[in-house]
Amino acid sequence: MPATYEPIATQTLASAAASITFSSIPATYTDLRLVFTGTQSVVTDIFYWFNNDQTNLYSQTTLNGDGTTASSGTNLNRANIDVNALKGEGSLTIPKMITIDVFSYIGSTYKTALFNFIGDENGGIYTAVVLGVSLYRSTSAITSINIGPASGNLAIGTTATLYGIKAA
Amino acid sequence: MIGNVIAGITGSGVAVSTSSYESIATATGTGASGTITFGSIAGTYSALQIRVNMVASASAALQLTFNGDTASNYAMHGVFGDGSAAAANGSASTSGIQTLGQYTGTITTYPNVAIMDILDYASTSKFKTVRCLQGFDKNAAGGEVGLTSGLWRSTSAISSLSLILTTGNFTTSTTIALYGVKA
Numbered sequence: 001m002p003a004t005y006e007p008i009a010t011q012t013l014a015s016a017a018a019s020i021t022f023s024s025i026p027a028t029y030t031d032l033r034l035v036f037t038g039t040q041s042v043v044t045d046i047f048y049w050f051n052n053d054q055t056n057l058y059s060q061t062t063l064n065g066d067g068t069t070a071s072s073g074t075n076l077n078r079a080n081i082d083v084n085a086l087k088g089e090g091s092l093t094i095p096k097m098i099t100i101d102v103f104s105y106i107g108s109t110y111k112t113a114l115f116n117f118i119g120d121e122n123g124g125i126y127t128a129v130v131l132g133v134s135l136y137r138s139t140s141a142i143t144s145i146n147i148g149p150a151s152g153n154l155a156i157g158t159t160a161t162l163y164g165i166k167a168a
Numbered sequence: 169m170i171g172n173v174i175a176g177i178t179g180s181g182v183a184v185s186t187s188s189y190e191s192i193a194t195a196t197g198t199g200a201s202g203t204i205t206f207g208s209i210a211g212t213y214s215a216l217q218i219r220v221n222m223v224a225s226a227s228a229a230l231q232l233t234f235n236g237d238t239a240s241n242y243a244m245h246g247v248f249g250d251g252s253a254a255a256a257n258g259s260a261s262t263s264g265i266q267t268l269g270q271y272t273g274t275i276t277t278y279p280n281v282a283i284m285d286i287l288d289y290a291s292t293s294k295f296k297t298v299r300c301l302q303g304f305d306k307n308a309a310g311g312e313v314g315l316t317s318g319l320w321r322s323t324s325a326i327s328s329l330s331l332i333l334t335t336g337n338f339t340t341s342t343t344i345a346l347y348g349v350k351a
Contacts, residue, residue, distance in 0.1 A: 004189060004190060004191040004347070005189035005347075030194075030219075030343070030345060031219060031221075059305050059306075059307045059308075059311075060305060061249060061250070061251045061303065061305050061306075061310045061311035061312065061313050062249060062313060063247065063248065063249030063254055063313050063314065063315075064249070064254075070247070070249075070254035071249070071253070071254050072248075072249025072250055072251055072252060072253050072254045072310070072313075073249070073251065074251030074252070074305075074309065074310040074311070076307065076308065076309075101281075101283060103219070103221040103279060103281045104221045104279065104343060107221075107341075109223070109278070109279055109341055110278050110279065111279075112221070112278060112279040112280070112281045112303070112304060112305065113281070114281055114282075114283065114301055114302075114303055114313075116301075131249075131301065131303075131313055131314070131315060132303070132313055133281070133303030133304060133305050133311055133312075133313040134305060135278055135304075135305035135306075135307055135311075137307060165189075165219070165347075166191060167191050167194040167219075167343070167345035167347075168191035168192065168193055168194050168345070
């Protein structure tokens, strides 16, 4: 039986950049998984978006914890997905971890993804852990994914790997 | 190695050893049934993973059962968000592990998705523990996103599993894939 979980590409920033982009994603898998760890240059949220499309076709629902309180939030008609809309943007030195599972990315239906965000800030007030679901209202196949901060840059050493998962 | 495998499949950011992850089978919805069963599962893996991309004909919950057992041998607990509040629920004795949609009911308009992990499924000496990440976004006033734990109080090896909608059928837009993870 063939292995079906394959790394497509990894990017590690040698210089600061506004985002990491995976483009020309092959249409040979069933699902995609993006694993990210890194820091950014300014206090801000981290976004992801597909196909270089930043029109208002995205919505999201999240379950959030900040070390004190559990909460849930929703955002409609966004131009991207904000993985830490509540908190998690405070530290510029402690790496954040983000995982995004994109289901049926070449399908003709709208695209739903599960994501999680880990932003422990060593007791800082912006500490956050997030489990989220996003909807991209497009029937186009996803051929590229961007991830980056709302402003400023991703720092040197930030790394992201895109995996493809292929069902039998 | 097994640490990397577990960390990888739970999405914590550690890369799984990708050669240890294999596709076992995939099922698609027919529009005429609310049950999908994977049978004759080999006991050659350390863990199983189910990836669900589902559209159902009615708002429902997706229930997971093993080896055809629908007696009250299951327990489940979950934590959820619906876009306005966080909540938790649970049951110590159920006829299956309710996962996707168990808090507010799935939606029929857009895909509902889930990733279920079943560790040590082939053990003949331990009860079976399940972890499920699940969600859907309604594109209007929230959705449901959650983390569910499940327990099957049986020491039998899992050789089949069923995904059962509490009402309605899987539409033809549904794809459910079963994977095996080797240590």
